[in-house]
Amino acid sequence: MDVLSDVLLAVRLTGAVYFDIDARSPFVAESPPTDVIAAKVAGDAEHLIAFHVLTSGSCWVEAVDEPEPAELMRAGEMVIFSSGEANILSSEPGMRGQPDLSRYYRPVGEALPFVIDINGDAHADRCRIVCGYLACDRGPFNPLLESLPRMVHAPVSGRSWGWMTSLLDAALAASDERDAGQEAMLAKLSELMFLEALRTHIDGLPPDTRSWVAGLRDREVGSALRLMHGRFAEPWTLEQLAREIGISRSSLAERFTSYVGVPPMTYLARWRLQLAARLLQSGSLSVAQAAATVGYQSESAFNRAFKRQVGAAPGTWRRRELAPVPPQEGGGPSEP
Structure with missing residues (x-):
């Protein structure tokens, strides 16, 4: 029995890619807490996990109002905010923005993701960020949520990242043309990348870690x-x-x-x-x-x-x- 997969199925994990961001420094993008936008983003979901995947370039990521310093995020890495707290992506650490709540809704006449260009210096380094949410049940019992840190920053393993990136690029290209099924493809891919990031996180835990996810190994x-x-x-x-x-x-x-x-x-x-x-x-x-x-x-x-x-x-x-x-x-x- 694959316990992690069993739990993800039982808590009804479902993904959605919401934003495809093309940014050049200087830039800052602040995301609101998921409980503020959950009703518009995921309807009846009990809990929303926020995630960001960096497909090219680099940027800084941090949780709002948390004492931990910003962390550098590089291409091929995924960051997961398991508690859904407000977070910031920026070209330099310490920058602050203002979340635009009007961007968070389920479109009716168009498909996800929303494409956003943040134009800084035209000659500056470019980064591409794919952002979304994973809805799941919080109760009656979700051992995964109870054992994850508030922020999980995990590189996706090299072999897996190669074909995942290819699929992600293909799905995003399809979204430009609004091809049939592309939104569902992105949703399933986000779930797969989340699982791969969790596996990387578990493998990298220190030997003395005590938690449900550490217990799996x-x-x-x-x-x-x-x-x-x-x-x-x-x-x-x-x-x-x-x-x-x-x-x-x-x-x-x-x-x-x-x-x-x-x-x-x-x-x-x-x-x-x-x-x-x-x-x-x-x-x-x-x-x-x-x-x-x-x-x-x-x-x-x-x-x-x-x-x-x-x-x-x-x-x-x-x-x-x-x-x-x-x-x-x-x-x-x-x-x-």
């Missing part, structure tokens, strides 16, 4: 996660899990908790609720059927656990989730 913790994700409906006990991995119960409990932050059985219970929530949202199963599918022997026990984690009974939560989302007013982007 640990032998015992990774094995426990793969077993629970691959066979989530089984009536696992800590003893059975430890026996299959080949370590003692106490060692597994201690090691798993040090990485993931909760004991194995607590993690399994929360993951089952995440899967059950997706089944409930599909509308094809009853509450009792969803409970049984994820391993609950009792519907009442499932109802109690779901309400404790989510704050509402399963049926109430599903009706709220499936209710139509009111349309958001949108306008056209103003000139740069």
